[in-house]
Amino acid sequence: MRLKRTMSCVLAVAMAAGLTACGGASSDKTESTAIKDTAKDKTEAGAAQSDAPLEFTCRLRDGEYSPAEILLYQELEEKTGVKINWTTYADSAWQEKKSLLFASNQLPEAFFGQEILTNDDLLKYGTEGMLVPLESYITEENTPNLYKIFQDYPEYKSSITAPDGHIYSLMSFDDGYVTTTNQPLFINKDWLENVNMEVPATTDEFYEVLKAFKEQDANGNGDPNDEIPYSFSKDTNYASDLFGSFGMIDDTNMNNGKTHIAVKDGKVIYTAVGDEYKNAIKYFHKLYSEGLIDQEAFTQDSSVFKAKCKNENRTVGVLQGWRSTAWSTSNEDDSYIPVPPLTGPGGDRYWPELQNGVNGLGSFAITNVARDPGYIMRWVDQCYEPLFSIESSLALKVGLHLKEDGAGKYDYAEAPTTENRAKVVPGGYDRIYNVTKEAAALLKSAPSHMIEKQKLDTYYADYYYPEYYPRFMFTTEESDRLSTLATEINSFANEKYAAWMTGGGIEEEWDSYLKQMDTMGLPELVEIYQVALDRYNTNK
8 A cells, every 4th residue: 555655645745735825725624744734834824724614515316425425535534634514416406406506696615526517507607707717726736636637638628618718617537448338228138038039139129029028927927017128217318329220319418408419411400300309209109108118217216217227026127227237236147238229110220429538527616705716726636636536436445446566556456336335435426537548557457347338338339320519618608599599499309208208199299399499499509509510620
C-alpha cells in the first residue's frame, strides 16, 4: 500500500495548499497536522474561517446510497478535512425538485453527480448568474488533476465551454476501459431449452419465442401463468433499443428525457414521426396486447424491475441490463445469454452505440451561494485524481477489490459483487465518472466486469447505427427555443409512445398525430438542431 500512502500524503499537502490560497473556506478540523496548521495560519492571518460544512446536492436512483454513507467519500473527508452535508433527491422526482430549488433560490453550494444538470440548465442558470463560471479556478496550482486532463484532452474542455466562453460545470467522461454497448438484450437459456427453441435471430422468431415462453410453462415450475416473457422499464429505454430492427435507432438519452433526435445521411430527423418508428410501435403493441410484454413495464420503477430480473424463481424470460449483474443471483449464475440484434421485416439490423468520451456535461456545478468556489474546486479536483477515479468510476476499492503490487500498479483481490460494493464505493449518479488512459494504466489488467462488457460488445459491434447526434452546447437562444418547443413536442410523443404500445391505435391516429406535431412547431425544432449540427461540424 506504499503508493496509496504516498498519494494520500500528496493529496493532503495539495489540500493544505488549497486552504492557504482560498479565503472563507468551510471545513471541519481533522487529525491531519497539515490541515490543522493551515487553518491556524488562515485564522491568524485574519481570513474568514468557518467550521460549517459545505452544502452539496446529489440525485440518486433507487437502491443507491447517499455519498455520506459511502466509505470512499468518508475517507476523502478524513483525508482532506472537508466536511460536506449531502442533500439527496430521488431521480424520479429530481426534475421537479431541481426546478423548485432554482425558482426559490434555495440552492446548495454545489450540485454533484453524473449529469445532475442538463445543458439547458447550465446555459439558463449560468447566464442568469446562478451558477459560477469555473474556468478561472482551473489552473495548474489550484486544480492540478483537472488542469492535466484539459492539457491531455483539449476537446473535453471545448465540449463543456458554453457559447459565451464560460465553463459552468465539470464533465463526466471515459477514455479508459470503454464499452460500446449500453444494455445488451439477454434471454434465459434454460427457458429456451425447456421450450425447445434457439436464440431468436429475427423479430418474427422473437415473437414466436416469447409466445412459447408464455404458453409452455417455460420456467418449469408447474404454473403456466407466472411467466413474464419480456420485461423492460424506463432505465432500459423501454423497448427503444430494439427499434433498430425496423430501420432507425430511437435515442437512448433517458436521463434527461427522450429527445427522439437522430441523424440520417447528415440530416437531423425526429424519429417519432418516421415510418420506422410507427412500424416498431405496431410490432411491440402486438407483443403487449398478447401478454408477451410485462403489463407493468411502463409503470414499474427500477427497484421493482430489478427485483423481477433477479428473482431466483425466474419469472422473466427476456430483459436488458448493463451486464450479468442485472440478473445473476450468484457468481456462478449463467442463466441468461446475450441476444444479438434482431433482423427486422425489412432486413434492418441496428443497435445503438454507447458514445464514449464526454458522457455528461453537467456533472458538477457551483452556485452563487457558495462561500468559496475556489476551495470547492480544490476539493472536487480530488475526484479527478487518477487512483480515486479508478475507485469511484470503476467501483473498485483499494484494500478490498484491489491491492498494490509494490511496483506502482494495482492487481485484483476480492471479486467485486453488489454486496461488497454497497456503501463502499459509488455506483451510479452518486459520482463523477472519469477515467483517463493514465488512470486505467494503474491497473495491471482490465477489470473483470469490463472484460465481460467488452465481450458483450462483440455481439453488437457490427450493427451499430452509423450516425448519431453529438454532444455539445447550444447557444442561449437555441437552448431557450428548444426548451419551449421540446417540452410540448417530446411530452406529446412520449405520451403516445406508451399509449400506442399498450393500447394500440397508432394507424388510426397517425395522420392527426403528424398534423399536431407540425402545429406544435416540429419543423422549427428540427431546423434548430440542424443549424447547430452544421455549426458544430464546421468548427470541430
